[in-house]
Amino acid sequence: MRDIKIFRELQGEATDWRRYLHANPELDFQEYNTARFVAEKLSSFGINHVETGIAGTGVVGLIQGEGGDGPTIALRADMDALPIVETSNKPWASKTSGIMHACGHDGHTAxxxxxxxxxxxxRNFKGSVALIFQPAEEPAFPTGAYKMVQEGIMERFGISQVFGMHIAPGIEVGRFGIRQGSIMGSQDDFDIVVRGRGGHAADPSRTIDPVVIAAQIILGLQTLVSRKTDPLESLVISVTKLNAAQAYNIIPDQVEIGGTVRTSASSHRDFAEREISASAQAIARGFGADIEFKYLRSVPATINSIEETNLAICAARSLVGAESVDExxxxxMGAEDFAYMLEARPGAYIFLGNGPTAECHSPAFDFDDEALPYGIGYWVQLVETVLGFGTDAGVN
Structure with missing residues (x-):
């Protein structure tokens, strides 16, 4: 097992980087200062091949090993923040009103x-390592990972395998979690407009009340999961938006419903799109109303390849021991746009413990800087596991 002390030597410097980024967050596709900071750091490390402006604000640095020819693997970190007002009250809390790093991307970058x-x-490896600093992980389609893949980064840098990592509140610092196959869900979003006939709230019999119809639709959608899918398979349908009249005495002409669908199986995306539309339409027509339906497929499920998952497990075990790696x-059911990179190349995505902190996307969230040496160490150990000298990258 590798001595973590080697990577603790970088913790102080990485903490300074992380806290600077936390105090200066930027939203998706607006990470100009963050990208400049990253590119300058990479160049200062003696990395001569640094490309900027990929997918707008993305950065890729390429390090060649001293072990001779070999493949190129990619390590990815995301850089964007969220439109949330921070309540952590830390000295390094966000200086930008209404924007904060609530999902650990500052730590991922550091x-x-x-x-x-x-x-x-x-440079204790053969081949090359592509360091991907990705913009815009958080928004709906198209995301930063999608745009980077579409712009050809896999081909441009000759990447054969790609790896990602995310902080995980609730897992002890120094522990890792991973699994083969689906590890995070897909994200699809839907909008339903219920069109009825409005009127005075004191005389509802003269209307086709879209508020009542919307309520029935929302209740009806719950049975799609509870009565039409296998309980051992993962599907989540959540209604999260509802917009009707703005006055007490008005029954509106229409009501807008919005929500999200999460699943670990791609076939369930087809099911959800078809059944949400059919259920909503049937309920509305039963009341003499109609609907307009839109379904946006945003991010696919994050699916780890078998070989690359085993390599990631091997690297994590070498760093912290088998007992600290949950396989x-x-x-x-959260979504992760790293899934687009895993569709382009085989790879694996792993969770790193952040301890008993607030959940991601909470205004009170903060990255635990004690996790930094473990993340740094994992990346280094992974590179040396996959691209190590004089041996094929293998798993016992």
């Missing part, structure tokens, strides 16, 4: 920078 500094110094971590 950990990959730390690994970049170590790898640029040691069958629970599937998260």
């Amino acid at each position: 950990m990959l920078l730390g690994a970049a500094k170590h790898l640029a110094r040691s 069958k971590v629970k599937i998260s």
Whole structure:
């Protein structure tokens, strides 16, 4: 097992980077200062091949090992923040009103920078490592990962495998979680406009009340999961938006409903799109109304390849021991646009513990800087596991 002390030597510097980024967050596709900060750091480490402006604000640095020819693998970190008012009250809290790093992307960026500094110094591997600093993980389609893949980064840098990592509140610092196959859900979003006939709230019999119809539709959607899908399979349908009249005495002409669908199986996306539309239409027509339906497929499920998952497990075990690596971590129904990179190349996505902190996307969230050496160490160990000298990258 590798001594984590090697990577603790970088913790102070990485903490400074992380807290600077936390205090200066930027939203999706607006990470201009963050991208400049990253590119300058990479160049200062002696990394000569640094490309900027990919998918708008993305950065890729390429490090060549000293072990001779070999493949190129990619390590990815995301850089964008969220439109949330921070309540952490930390000295390094956001200086930008209404924007904060509530999902650990500041830590992800700092950990990959730390690994970049170590790898640029040691170059103890064959082939090359592409360091992907991605913009815009958080928005709906099209996301930063989608745009980077569409702009051809896999082909441009000759990437054969790609790996990602995300902080995980609730998992102890220094522990990892991973699984083969689906590890995070897909994200689809839907909008339903119920069109009825409005009127005075005191005389509802003269209307076709879209508020009542919308309520019936919302209740009806709950049975799609409870009565039409296998309870052992993962499907979540959540209605999250409802917009009707703005006065007490008005029955509106229409009501707008919005929501999200999460699943770990691609076939369920087809089911959800078809059944949500059919259920809503049938209920509305039963009341003499009609609907307009839109369904947006945003992010596919994050699916880890078998070989690359085993390589990630091997690297994590080498760093923290087998007892600190959960190989069958629970599937998260949160979505992650790293899925687009995994559709383009085989790879694996792993969770790193952030301890008993607030949940991601909470205004009270903050990254635990004690996790930094573990993330840095994992990246370095993974590179040396996959691209190590004189041996094929293998798993025992």
